[in-house]
Amino acid sequence: MKTRPTIRDVAQLAGVSVGTASKALTESGKLRPETRARVRAIAKEIGFRPNDLAHSLHRGQSQTVGVISTDSFGRFTMPIMEGLEACLSERRISVIMCNATDDPEREARHVETLLGKRVDGIVVTARRADRRPPLAVDTHGLPLLYVFSRTEDPDALCLVPDDESGAQLATAHLLGVGRRRLAHITGPERFEAVRLRRAGFVNALQAAGLDPGAAPVLAGVWSEAWGREALDRLFASAQPPDAIFCGNDLIARGVIDRLRERGIDVPAAVSVVGFDNWEIIAEATRPPLTTIDMNLTRLGHEAGRRLIELIDGAPSTGLQRMPCSLVVRESCGARAPT
């Protein structure tokens, strides 16, 4: 491995001292423009690129943060990463990806490595936004941020989507297109997201003066098959719903598929709204699915912003819920009921 040119090489070729060369290259200090230009020319010519390791060692900041994911680069992690990286790369901060896949030992090893590399901060992300135990390793007060993930540690800063208000948004939209007999088909009860989204659903009904007790809520799993099955159950009753809020887009897809199979028109007879805005799914349903977007990329971006604040010394703790938004496609019909 041929070693790369150092600032000493640049200085030598430019006929100045290293100190001068350094000054010339970092904009800092006062220098005769002529000298500066010469140094820079040499640097460019020999392909000098400052060694950030040395810089970081000196400065005590590595311009690097670590991301620990328990979601092995899954569907939710990627948009978050995208936003995070976009935000951080503007400050020339690099992000190191670590996959722990729910293995505490791996996680600990990764944190050790990150600490060794003297990252300026760590963000923890997960497959679901439920509470998780704090990192097992003592991070010595390193800036720490949980995204799409929460911890018991009250000192930690956690950023999660606002499932409840997202669900209210969805429900309100169904009411807005004139529906009154709503139902909710969702995932496993043990997910906090399921409980929050149900709460949002119920709240919105109450706010509209409807009786939530009359609105069926079916909890199952996060799959199309469950969506189909649940739909069959709802339509076995005497008073089937005219609108269904689904806990995620997969369920919604199952629901819509089954409605079509039953010859029930969406959105003419029944309106459906999903959750996730998983585009490949939402755009492939027939008709395309109106759904809730958790704005995960924005969440990641915000995480980057907050992490930088933490790194810059502004302390901050607590749980922050970021708003969801409604993406209207065609599965609910016109906004104004006819």
Add this chain to the structure above:
Amino acid sequence: MKTRPTIRDVAQLAGVSVGTASKALTESGKLRPETRARVRAIAKEIGFRPNDLAHSLHRGQSQTVGVISTDSFGRFTMPIMEGLEACLSERRISVIMCNATDDPEREARHVETLLGKRVDGIVVTARRADRRPPLAVDTHGLPLLYVFSRTEDPDALCLVPDDESGAQLATAHLLGVGRRRLAHITGPERFEAVRLRRAGFVNALQAAGLDPGAAPVLAGVWSEAWGREALDRLFASAQPPDAIFCGNDLIARGVIDRLRERGIDVPAAVSVVGFDNWEIIAEATRPPLTTIDMNLTRLGHEAGRRLIELIDGAPSTGLQRMPCSLVVRESCGARAPT
């Protein structure tokens, strides 16, 4: 930011010199076991963690590699990353993720940053395995590896899935269950993957003594809607196929959906095989989809292995095609035809 303990602190508390402390902590050299134990105890007690930046600066290796993706953390990048990270983390090598999203300028900036951080190697990955221009920045002979991506640079090492043999596998499977009137529905012609998979399809037919000219090939887009439309076209003819090899799972899903809508039984009347093994899709089709897996996680793992070899000094160039495999579910029927 309270500064972390250094090896000097450890040495001082243990009553030895820094040199001794270093030896004690690195397994190297000869030391009285008693001394070693004492040093280690102190180190553990005060939470000493060696500063890898200093280590790297000294050693000239950063134990870090960069990944440049043009696929903004998309569906194909994820499994590759997973395998790569798993492989590399065993050697305690960290991976820095950079997203360039097809913007050459961003890409260049990222490469600069990586060079500054003195990464030991760079892997480039993409949304599709087609040829791309080499990195715009001079990497000074840094180990470089293209995964799921190729470049014109003949000196580069490129790892891609073997689309052609994957397609042969799929086609052979259809023939193996007794089908003879095959068709192929696929994506846009401009994708190399489309051309290779078609070639594999044709080869397999020829190998079986069938006339490829008689087997329709419909190129369109990578969507369910196209799958449905193409199926309608095939069944508008006098001699519809009894087996369809689809260029990806989305198309396959559209095909299967439409077959069901037409009341044609899968797999009794028609066999279908997909490509990608995108589990969420493949498992949701009715019946579940038999498909080709590009083994991207393994590809990523292999990339890690090869990159380590490059870093360790073994030169290697050229295009390497990694095998795909067949995942049998239920959309083709029994292996032995009745």
Add this chain to the structure above:
DNA sequence: CTGAAAGCGCTAACAA
């Protein structure tokens, strides 16, 4: 077996 010191590449404080 252990201590002292040079040096990895860079920056910043101080001299000239």
Add this chain to the structure above:
DNA sequence: TTGTTAGCGCTTTCAG
């Protein structure tokens, strides 16, 4: 305006 030097934290000779 420019040069000199100490030091960031670690490893690795080379003496002791």
